[in-house]
Amino acid sequence: MDQSLRDAAQQGNIDALYASIQKDVKVLDRIDELPFVETPLHVVAFAGHTQFASEIMRLKPSFSRKRNEDGFTPVHLALQNNQTEVVRQLLDVDEDLVRVQGREGVTPLHYVAQTGNLVLLAEFLNVCPKSIKDVTILRDTAFHIALKKTK
Structure with missing residues (x-):
């Protein structure tokens, strides 16, 4: 994942997310191709930005089931970091x-x-x-x- 997309997720900046997409319309698709990868949803699950998490889930619902290189999904990371609102937001989309x-x-x-x-x-x-x-x-x-x- 490129640094501008990572920064957007860490900051919960939806405008920056779309700026990354405008710069490279396949940026999310390339991440999705990898079997084990840290996605923007993993980053935001750690950081706790619920609105950004909802936006990523809307754009790429498949990210919610991706495991990072350590074997954790975004929900696992949110739980590990006490980001219960992010967990609830993700479960609202997919129980x-x-x-x-x-x-x-x-x-x-x-x-x-x-x-x-x-x-x-x-x-x-x-x-x-x-x-x-x-x-x-x-x-x-x-x-x-x-x-x-x-x-």
């Missing part, structure tokens, strides 16, 4: 993002079970009840993870 597996098969639901965030755990199960069946590479469900946390 199934609760189920997207990242590194070691951990979904956002597994992550909130690990951290003990009961508010988000309840919200995730409410928007996507079938996610309770998802397992990590260790075959753990969110329920198993939550039980281990209480021990």
Whole structure:
């Protein structure tokens, strides 16, 4: 990703996003071609700019399921950085993002079970009840993870 697009995402600057697109109309398409890549949505998930996140999701919904080189999706990064409004914004667009597996098969639901965030755990199960069946590479469900946390 070029530096001007990265800066736009870090600052949440939608005008700068479109300036990058005007300069190179295929800039987002080239990022999307890569299987593991940091997208502008990853950057903004870390930074916490909800409006920019919504704009990127509208332009390239596929970015929400992309894993970066470390195996994390934008939702995973937003959770790791306590950007819960970005998480909620992304889930408003696509509830199934609760189920997207990242590194070691951990979904956002597994992550909130690990951290003990009961508010988000309840919200995730409410928007996507079938996610309770998802397992990590260790075959753990969110329920198993939550039980281990209480021990």
